[in-house]
Amino acid sequence: MxxxxxxxxxxxxxxxxxYAQEAGIGLADRPGPLYQLLVLTTLLSTRIRASVAVAAARELFAAGCRTPQAMEATGWQERVDALGRGHYRRYDERTATMLGTGARLCLDRWHGDLRRLHREGGGNPTALRRLLTEFPGIGPTGADIFLREVQAVWPDVRxxxxxxxxxxxxxxxxxxxxxxxxxxxxxxxxxxxxxxxxxxxxxxxxxxxxxxxxxxxxxx
Incomplete structure (x- = not known):
């Protein structure tokens, strides 16, 4: 030992x-940082190097896509361009679409606040994994990434x-x-x-x- x-x-x-720190996310139990972690998770969920996913997340955030409202308001081409600047080119168009759809789901289902998802899941990892996989582009592996990172601010997941x-x-x-x-x-x-x-x-x-x-x- x-x-x-x-x-x-x-x-x-x-x-x-x-990885959240590397992407410039000041992770906290607040709507903005939690959504930014969801964006990073979506990018990390594809078959692409983690360093590229992190760089793409930083470009999206620099373009203002730090909340679901801002992500949705940003045009599809603007999202594609931001992903391209992060060298996230192989999946850029599909991912730009998924980020827009995911932003709308976050707003419709959780009112833009993933703390509501946390409460619905009761802090139970199995329930939270199921809820997270409802977002486009996030499967079981992506849900694992989100929960692994978010445990810093959701202690009941640890x-x-x-x-x-x-x-x-x-x-x-x-x-x-x-x-x-x-x-x-x-x-x-x-x-x-x-x-x-x-x-x-x-x-x-x-x-x-x-x-x-x-x-x-x-x-x-």
Missing amino acids: GDDRTTARILLERQGRT PYADRRALAGAQRLGLPANPRGLAGLVPEGEFGRFASALVRVALGEESAGEVNRTVATATAR
């Missing part, structure tokens, strides 16, 4: 940023570790279950930890480098 805690600490030091986070844990020789992983970091840090584990699973962080750093630290 001691070495596992050291591994978790070093991983957080090396990769302790969520500890949430999706398939990719657990795969990263396995590469590092850490417990391959959410409860076991949760015991390695302070409660409020689990969202960052889960994102860091995903980076290991995706090859954005080297499991070998982390383990070598841990070996050096524990040998002192």
Whole structure:
């Protein structure tokens, strides 16, 4: 357990940023940031590199698409152009359409406030996953991404570790279950930890480098 805690600490030091933070989202339990996370989740849900999805999200936000009202008011071509500036070109037209449709659903069903979705789901991950997959472009994997990131501000979802986070844990020789992983970091840090584990699973962080750093630290 001691070495596992050291591994978790070093991983957080090396990769302790969520994808929401990387996209410039100041995540909070408020309508705007929660919607921005939904946009990022939609972009991350396609077969495209995470770095490209993050860049595209930043371009959409720079174009003013930070609320469902603004997303809907932005023209389809403007959304396509913003996605293109983020090099999100393979799926740009279809995604621009889905973002517009999703914005309308958010407004119609949740009055633009995903805290209402949270309340309807009762903080239950299974119920929340089902509700999230009603948005166009968000399937089970996308719902997992949203819940993994949002647990930073929805504590009743914690500890949430999706398939990719657990795969990263396995590469590092850490417990391959959410409860076991949760015991390695302070409660409020689990969202960052889960994102860091995903980076290991995706090859954005080297499991070998982390383990070598841990070996050096524990040998002192």
